[in-house]
Amino acid sequence: MGQKRLGVGFIGAGFIAQFHIRSWVGVRDADIMGITSLSMEESEEAAALARKLNVGEARAYRTITDMVADPSIDAIWMCAPNYTRIENMEEIVRALEDGKGELIGVACEKPLGRNAAEARKMVELVKKAGLLDGYLEDQIFGYPVMRGKDIIWSRGAALTGRPYLARAAEEHGGPHMPWFWEGSLQGGGVINDMMCHSFETARFLLTPPGEKRSFLTPVKVSAYANCLKWQEPRYIKELSAMSGGKLDYARRPAEDFGRGLIEYRDPEGKMVVVEATTSWCFVGAGLRLSMELLGPEYSMSINSLDQGLKVFFSRRVSGETGEDLVEKQNAEVGLMPVVSDEAGEYGYTEENRHMVQSFLAGRRPMENFDDGLNVTELLMTAYMSVEQEKTIPFPPPGLDAYVPDVARGKWNPKNK
Numbered sequence: 001m002g003q004k005r006l007g008v009g010f011i012g013a014g015f016i017a018q019f020h021i022r023s024w025v026g027v028r029d030a031d032i033m034g035i036t037s038l039s040m041e042e043s044e045e046a047a048a049l050a051r052k053l054n055v056g057e058a059r060a061y062r063t064i065t066d067m068v069a070d071p072s073i074d075a076i077w078m079c080a081p082n083y084t085r086i087e088n089m090e091e092i093v094r095a096l097e098d099g100k101g102e103l104i105g106v107a108c109e110k111p112l113g114r115n116a117a118e119a120r121k122m123v124e125l126v127k128k129a130g131l132l133d134g135y136l137e138d139q140i141f142g143y144p145v146m147r148g149k150d151i152i153w154s155r156g157a158a159l160t161g162r163p164y165l166a167r168a169a170e171e172h173g174g175p176h177m178p179w180f181w182e183g184s185l186q187g188g189g190v191i192n193d194m195m196c197h198s199f200e201t202a203r204f205l206l207t208p209p210g211e212k213r214s215f216l217t218p219v220k221v222s223a224y225a226n227c228l229k230w231q232e233p234r235y236i237k238e239l240s241a242m243s244g245g246k247l248d249y250a251r252r253p254a255e256d257f258g259r260g261l262i263e264y265r266d267p268e269g270k271m272v273v274v275e276a277t278t279s280w281c282f283v284g285a286g287l288r289l290s291m292e293l294l295g296p297e298y299s300m301s302i303n304s305l306d307q308g309l310k311v312f313f314s315r316r317v318s319g320e321t322g323e324d325l326v327e328k329q330n331a332e333v334g335l336m337p338v339v340s341d342e343a344g345e346y347g348y349t350e351e352n353r354h355m356v357q358s359f360l361a362g363r364r365p366m367e368n369f370d371d372g373l374n375v376t377e378l379l380m381t382a383y384m385s386v387e388q389e390k391t392i393p394f395p396p397p398g399l400d401a402y403v404p405d406v407a408r409g410k411w412n413p414k415n416k
């Protein structure tokens with residue numbers, strides 16, 4: 001019998017850490033006890049949010065080591081930027097090896113690494129430390145995704161045959177912090193940032209309930225990328241201004257549009273297809289997630305902006321800009337959809353429940369670092385396909401050492 005309650009500490013106090021904290025009102029048997037980030041002020045603010053929501057007596061810690069050393073912390077949620085993954089994980093492992101504290105598990109935000117070598121290193125480090133590992137791919141835990149998958153497989157697929165095509169798209173107007181836009185820091189552009197979700201969600205929908213990811217074998221990958229909006233002169237200026245002159249999309253852009261296609265084989269030899277599109281150049285009400293699952297006699301579809309709740313504000317309602325209606329909101333007037341439970345709809349609530357219950361039971365989560373590594377390998381193969389303008393058999397040679405041109409500041413569609 002494992003322990004009954006889990007004390008959780010967060011590395012990172014930014015956008016995603018706060019989303020997780022808000023989701024925690026729907027999570028049982030765990031308390032948010034600690035936050036550490038680059039700034040004590042930010043950590044204090046996030047800790048205060050956790051206390052205000054009554055989801056744990058969180059306090060701010062100066063370092064990861066201090067947080068691991070506190071006996072009230074049993075598990076760590078890694079929510080700092082992509083370029084800090086390895087150093088953060090190494091600090092956790094060092095603290096454990098030095099006997100500073102004890103942990104049950106670690107859950108890590110997407111992507112597991114900026115490239116395959118980093119993701120593999122994360123797998124090695126977590127194994128070396130003997131920890132349980134969860135990969136935080138929220139979208140497979142979204143209410144419509146889980147419910148839709150259940151219904152399609154138990155009715156349509158059971159009677160008429162398995163689904164053969166899954167489509168997934170994630171689109172918004174562009175990330176909220178400069179580091180996401182810099183290929184070297186983030187690992188790529190929108191493909192690395194968002195196609196990780198779409199590839200994994202589509203794969204999940206095509207996998208029979210209860211089966212592991214190894215049920216489907218990736219056979220080949222093809223992809224396309226471009227920078228459609230953010231290399232226009234006025235948007236180059238906008239990015240430069242938002243980053244204090246650091247971002248240079250004239251010379252060092254990242255892709256703001258990507259399309260990827262993966263062909264998988266199931267154990268019976270049937271081919272099934274994942275089609276994903278992602279963009280940072282979609283201007284609609286806000287973040288739009290869309291998914292489809294198609295089979296011989298059925299289909300399902302999800303559109304996160306197609307909500308029951310809509311509000312209308314006339315042009316006389318000219319208040320502050322905000323993200324109170326929907327993530328990455330673009331407007332405050334006119335007819336606006338409202339995602340009333342974003343944490344549940346995008347999957348954070350069920351994701352965190354699953355991770356907590358798995359850690360408490362001493363069980364490896366169903367979505368773990370091996371899955372994060374495989375997603376990264378597929379994304380890297382997609383970048384190879386973009387660069388070589390051809391379909392790439394999976395796994396390609398040289399995958400482990402490969403770093404996309406975008407991440408090396410060497411990609412520019414304008415130079416073609």
Ligand SMILES: NC(=O)c1ccc[n+]([C@@H]2O[C@H](COP(=O)([O-])OP(=O)(O)OC[C@H]3O[C@@H](n4cnc5c(N)ncnc54)[C@H](O)[C@@H]3O)[C@@H](O)[C@H]2O)c1
Nearest residue numbers: 012013014015016037038039079080081082084109110177
């Ligand atoms: N699942 C999703 O849909 C989703 C959405 C957004 C972000 N993310 C992922 O979450 C991670 C964080 O993204 P974000 O949007 O919260 O970023 P952010 O820039 O808003 O916040 C980053 C936080 O990390 C802290 N930080 C920076 N360097 C650190 C270090 N070396 N050690 C400890 N803390 C450090 C910062 O102080 C800040 O609190 C990224 O990996 C991102 O890809 C996932």
